[in-house]
Amino acid sequence: MPRKNEEKIATEKNRWLQKTVRPGLNELPERLPAFTTVSNLAIDDPLSTPADVVDLEYGKDLGFPGEYPYTRGIYPTMYRSRLWTIREFAGYGTAEQTNRRFTYLLKKGTTGLSVAFDLPTLMGYDSDHPLAEGEVGRCGVAVDSLWDMESLFKGIPLDRITTSMTINAPAAVLFAMYIALARKRKIPLSQLGGTIQNDILKEYIAQKEWIYPPKPSLRLITDTIAYCVTHLPKWHPISISGYHIREAGSSAVQELAFTLVDGLTYVDACIRAGMKIDEFAGRLSFFFNSHNDFFEEIAKFRAARRIWAREIRKRYRPKDAQSVQMRFHTQTAGCSLTAQQPHSNIVRTTIQALAAVLGGTQSLHTNSMDETLSLPTERAVTIALRTQQIIAHESGVANSIDPLGGSYFVEALTNRIENEVYAYFKKIDDLGGMVEAIGQGYPQREIAQSARWYQQAVENKEKIVVGMNEFTETEEPIEVLKIGPEVEKQQVRALRERKKTRNRKRWEASLNKLKQAAASDENLMPFLIEAVTAYATVGEICGVLKEVFGEYKEPALF
Amino acid sequence: MPKLEKRKIRVLLAKAGLDGHDRGIKIIAMALRDAGMEVIYLGLRRTPEEIVNAALDEDVDCIGVSLLSGAHNVLFSKIASLMKKKGLTNTFLFGGGIIPEDDIVRLKKKGVAEIFTPGAETEAIVRFIEGAIAKRRSTRERPF
16 A cells, blocks of 8 residues: 555654754754745645655546646646747837837737736726826826727737736726727637636725626626627636735735635626536636745646636536636736845746746736836836746746646645635635625735735745845836826827717717616627727716616725 | 823825725734824725815824825825815825835925835834824924
């Protein structure tokens, strides 16, 4: 029996600790009183052995790449056939400015586009709304109407590139614009590939860019998913995101647990909306953070695939293998970067990107070194892009599939993360599900407590951040990207001019029909596509929907 | 010298601008509370008018505004000038966020007492508030 062998190893390890390790500790004690991950997960054991993974069954728990439970990767050949998509998140100023950045990135070898919208767009306001003052084009590109979308993708072949759009509360509106643009260019919708983030639950939990209350928000999401099932089979209608949860300060376990529960909540909503599991589950996608703690991140990605596959299989009994495969995008951790000695951020990002690749990501964004200071300069973004290319082509890590699989430490850590995630599943179940838990402020509080712990750990130097609380020095500021106030003036002027040229009848009728449809239970996508084609703006459309759906209000707790 | 009975420091915290990054302000709210201050947190996306009116209603010693959207030049200036307009001369304004050095210089001239940027320690913020209030109270000798 193999178990006997492992018992023997456990006994031997004890002997090793007593006889070999302990005597030396008097002379050379351990560096720290306690070892923990960046998420405060205790790493007490100095060495992992087969005894730590005694219950691991290869076939049941790991399997082969491209086969259930997908712990080792969702594709049979992984990066040996096709590398991950290099997808740099970009957007600033006007649509014309961002179009130039997109073109630049494509020329440098990026393989997918990813749109960052400005805050007024993310909140469903037009650039001339009073609350948009000072915000236009600052954190992303300003898009008010289909006119901006046309400029944004000018000269870019929508049928040959995939586009990811980070947009949530107004996701259906921006998606409708992309569809309207493809139609104008006579590109069949079935050829469009890409992703809309469209994940409202993590907005309530962490990112906080919401508009409507949960129920109508979930309806907008199931409408977009149902529309894709019929018309855009290559599109990912949602990207269930842990990234922002982690950026808000959560631990790795919380990031994974809350994201998976969000995912299961969306699956339930689709089933309730009348869809069959195999129609849509294969099109769901995920989005995770990759932080500094190398092995914790790798274990998190591996656990993510295994839990998702098991839960979808157990709960919904799909027939299609694709339905249980978790595909995900990764972004390196913005919150790990320091404003001090920003060049060191290149190294942090490299470590994080390597963890994402060893964790089997399908696409990757590497942050630029200057992103704690401003949106990235062209120079900084090029280094970020080159980081991925070096990992892909020089490091050799893409030669073998899941090369860390079988590491006693990584497998044991994968199991531990899985167990802790299940403990959160139970807590959220006990609260009545994720929507209820959010209403009670549960995930928000858990995240804020983790964030506080980390801040205290940094302030009392339990956690060292190079250049910030140790190895500090004074230095010259680096060049940063500046977005002037003229962008806002230009955008507002263009918006007002263009509004005058619309076909007023068609515009008005489209908004009226949208309002009626919103009050019924019809799929809203065709109405949204008609409204954006009539050049109704993001603000006008979201305004109409607000009249029917109402607005979400968050209790301000800390 | 009569001994003045000191009231607790009252701080109004708010997020201005459209961004939802409340990790920092929540940590600061907890740290100020733990340092013995009374913290009133208004939450996200408060307009300059809402912030200044709340400061009047709540009779606070200082206003802390967090903003990571890039709209700091517009919004901090508005808050500072509204404070003057409404006679909030005994209350000071401080802020935090991703704010470039030359903008900080400009905002300080417009009446923002201090701006904290990424990497600032909560201890430093506590010390700053306590120091600024001690200075004001000693010059004013306002009995509570």
